[in-house]
Amino acid sequence: MSISVDEIKWLAKLSKLDFDDERAAAFSGDFDEIVEFADRINSQIAGDTTKIREVGGSEIAFADLRKDEVKESLPVEKVTSNVVSEGGYFTVRRVVK
């Protein structure tokens, strides 16, 4: 199995990462190795996967969920204290002109 440079760049775009041609080419060997490793499951099972259950889905019942009640939130000034913020909002560069 070999993953092309274009595929690496497409995956990078989906992952919000930047891979230029040079980096994608250097990465593809490494990535091939890990995909080949993941591909071992295809020697274990083939065909229909429609019977699959959601992971953990059978173990959590609605009765186990907490009541849908409004509780105290974290203080806004604390939540925004780590990054650039103004007036209780996270600040980024102007998007709309």
Add this chain to the structure above:
Amino acid sequence: MTATLKQLSRLLRDKEISSVQLTRKYIEVIENRDPQINSYVTRCFDEALLAAERADKMIARGEAAPLTGIPFALKDNICTDGIETTCCSKILSGFKPYYDATAYKKLKDICAPLLGKTNMDEFAMGSTSETSCFGAPKNPRDLNRVTGGSSGGSAAAVAAGLAPFALGSDTGGSVRQPAAFCGVVGFKPTYGAVSRYGLIAYGSSLDQIGAIALSVEDAAIVFNAVKGEDERDMTSRKCPDIGELTGDIKGMKVGVVSEFFEGLSPEIKGAVERALKGLESCGATICEYSAPSLKSALPVYYIIACAEASSNLGRYDGIRYGFRAQNYSSVDDMIIKTRTQGFGKEVQKRIMLGTYVLSGGYLDAYYKKACLLRESIKEDFNELFERCDILVAPTAPNTAFPLGYTQNNAVEMYLSDMCTVPVNIAGLPAVSLPCGSDKSGLPIGVQIIGSPFNDSTTLNAAHALELCGVSKCKPEKGGVEL
């Protein structure tokens, strides 16, 4: 000599030592010894001494819990209100959480002083702790070797006598494997037994907070202090207290699954077999089984863990946490540059793999098949536990790697998780404890695996190995001695 947590608790209650004095002793050895080991990435000595003062008052009032006044270390992916928590990643540099993880809060509430945050693989992705942006911690048993990972700093701190106990997290063996490499005890409880609230997510269906300590009894005491249902974690469950461990395992059926023993070095196989003989001498019966589904456990684990990681790590956008890239042309450009500059190589690789296995055209071929195989692994374990009480396996197929060795051997590093990941896939409790050493003197770990919520049975069998002399654990010289 090193006191156990039970002995420390008694010394504190009998006023033979104060929590402030005890905490100062640990601070002193950390300052002297940790520059060589690099187990702590953030030290919070002022806060620890304040907590110790509160602990002494609590003890004087007769309100002490078993861990009141006993200092500890915490893996850097467990949130601490106002104390930097970085997951050892540049992308979270400078990030101070605004709330406490539930497990940490439980220790804070009983005034256990937090000495500091420990080194780890970036976002817990690795088996050597070398992907940390703070540089790798070193194994106190041999400073040229890795600690294992990802909770390498926690295991190293305990092994070096720089903390009497530590919390780590275990997604695919990250508490047990470094405990084995550093020659200490590492306990991964049943999935759901300890709240994950405030544990920075890697693979949410696999992640579990666990204890690293110098004995099985100590690990049980830590577990009792942090376990329990939490309304902020819908997967958490009530879990009975671990009572007094007696080590009485007469009549216990111990399962040995052949798939765990494939390709082992004679030294590791021999050490685990000695542990089995030890259990037999305590009255247990050994039964041999096979579980072919375990052969798929490693790829199943990496597919599920990376798929969940690619989603969980989507939140790091440079807007709400820590690091933000400079010189961007748009918000999208800022997010891409932040993530590219902020995440390390291994993390980016796992995000890419996770995105790949979840993307159109590959979802059925990888992720859905991995989930299906996960169910068959769980079913195989269920069947095994109908026939026996516990399973015994090596913790890792190798002892601690030389530093730098796995950097060009990624698949070898993944293969080193072969004995630990099945436990996470099925959400089982398991404890690793030392059972000998290799010809270089490096520790070998044996793993006792139990059925879900039978954490007590699991720890009791491990304690039997301590009582019959198979497992011994002491910190390196240079640590705190009492």
